[in-house]
Every structure is written in C-alpha cells, then in structure tokens.
Amino acid sequence: MRKIEFAEVAPLIEYERMREGYRRRIIDLKRRRRVQVGDHLSFLFENRETVLFQIQEMLRAERIVEEARVRDEIDVYNDLIPGEGELSATLFIEIEDPALIKETLDRLMGIDVGERVWIEIGGAHVIPGIFEAGHSDEERGKLSAVHFVRFRFGPAEIRGFREDDAFLVADHPGARARVRIPDEVKASLLQDLGA
Template identity: 50%
Template sequence: MKKIELSEVKNIYEYEKIREDFRRYIIDLKKKRRVEVGNRVSLVFENRDTVLFQIQEMMRAERMVDDNEIKFEVDTYNELIPERNELSATLFIEVDDPQLLRPVLDSFIGLDRGNHVYLEIGNKHKIYAEFEEGHSKDDRISAVHFIKFKFKPEQIEDFKNFENEVKIVIDHPNYKAFSIINPETRNELIKDLESN
C-alpha cells in the first residue's frame, strides 16, 4: 500500500474545513475495520485513510505547523500502513475501570511474545501476528500494540475465498478468545491485500 507523502497532509487551517466530514467517514470506516476478540481485546485494521486521519488529528491537537516536525510524524505513522502482502492493525487491550487497569494489563504480559495472536484461514493456515517492539517489558505491557500479519501468496488466495472461514485467535494462558471476521470486514481487508 502506498505510503502517505507530506504533500497529502493538509495544514491545520485547511484540515479544519473538512474535518467533520472526514471524521464521520473515518468513524464509519473504522466500524468496518474493527474486530472484537472476546470482551477485552479489539483490533482496528489500518489503511492509508485511518493513518492519515491519525496524522491530521495529531497535528491539530499539537498545533503542528513546522514541515520537519510533520514529516517526522508522517514517517513514523507510515509504519502502520501495510506493506505488500500484509495486513496491519492496532490491537487494544480494553479496560473501562481505572482500578482494574494494572491487574488486567498484567494478566496480558507475554501476549506480544510467542505465537499468541494469529489469523486462522480455514483449517489451512495460521498467520502469526508480528508485534512492534517497545510496548512491553518483562513486568509491564501497554494497552495499545501495533501488529502485522504477513501473508504468502497462497494464503491471500485462501483469505479471498469465502468458502474458508477466517478467524482472529488469541491463545494466551490468561486470555483465550476468537472472532470470525465478518464478510464486510473481510472485504475491506481484501482491498488492503489487493492494493499493493
């Protein structure tokens, strides 16, 4: 998928003019790209539009106007855009009660190491999530993780074949859940895999 270029990012003034429409579009888009896996984890699959929105909102919040600072952020956020034969997602460990935050997060320690999160395509393939480093330590884990699923060509073909059920599975000692990816979300993800 093509990376975002600095020239595509609107300045704060221009962005404010289109923000409400773009925000509504992104909210609808993220609904199609969100998968809840059990009651504590959700994934939002990223594409150019979701990433551009994050850049624009961050610029707006930080009142960024310096091109060098903006370019740095564009380069950083571009890491979320999937490469060829990849899906990219932000994984959220969800905790509503602040008093439960630490105990719940502690129960997920190790999620980002080993093969605890994967896509399962029919009974044919397991594609294990690759976690971006730096979001955990031996005794702590972040609530937000950036993950990638790297496909082989035959896995893409099987992913596109709706005769094969596709699931996101979490198999961690303290959290076991799966979710079947619905057709609307799957079609969105097929677009990602075909956009390279």
C-alpha cells in the same frame, strides 16, 4: 500499499474546516475494519485512510505546523501502513473500569511475545501476528494498552483468505478467544491485500 506523502496532509487551518465530516467518514470506515476478540482485545486494521487520519489528528492535537516536524510525524505513522501481502493492525487492550486496568494489563503480560495472536484461514493456514517491539517490559511488569501487529500473507494464504472463513485468534492465559472475521471487515481487508 503506498505510504502517505507530505502533499496529502492538509494544513491545520484547512483540516479544521473539513474535520467534522472527515472524522465521521473515518469513524464509519474504522467500524468496518475493527474486530473484537474476547473481552479486552480490539484489533483495528489500518490502511492509508486510517493512518492519514491519525496523522491529521496528531498534528491538530499537538498544533504541529513546521514542515520538518510534520514530515517526522508522517515517517512515524507510515510504519503502520501494511506492505505488500500484509495486514497491519493496532491492537487496543480495552478496559472500561479504571480500577481493573493494572490487574488486566498484568494478566495480559506477554500477549505480544511469541505466537499468541494469529489469523486462521479455513483450518489450512495460520498467519502469526508479528508485534512491533517496545510496547511491553516484562522485567518491570509494564504492558502498553496499545500494540502494533502485522500479519504477512503468501499467495496461498491470500487465496484462502478470499475463499474461506477466517478467524482472529488470541491464545494467551489471560485471553483465549477465536472470532470469525465478519464479511464486511474481510471485504475491506481483501482490498488491502489486493485480492
């Protein structure tokens, strides 16, 4: 998938004018790219459109207009765009009750280490999630509520993903769940995989 380029990012004033309609469209797109796994894990599968929206929103929130800083943000967010044969997701640990945040995050410590999250395809393929480092610190007992994870597919896995049921699985003492990836989400992800 092609990375975001500077010329694709709307200047702040132009973005403000188009933001409301653009935002509604992206919210609808994200609905078709999100999978809830258990009570607290929500995976948003990223693509060029979702990443460009995040860039635009960050520039807006931080009032960034200098070209060098805009390019820096583009470079950071481009890491979220999946490469060839990959799916890329942002994992949100969602906790509605503020009183339960620390307890829940403590219980989920280590979710991003080892093979705790994967995509299972038709009982024949398991594609482990590869987490970006630096979002938890077990020594200090800190776990971020946001993680970035990639799933790398080979040709056989892509074929299986197209033809068979696929499941998103979490297998951690604090979160065990196996959820079928809905057809609407799967159709969107197949586009990412070029299948």
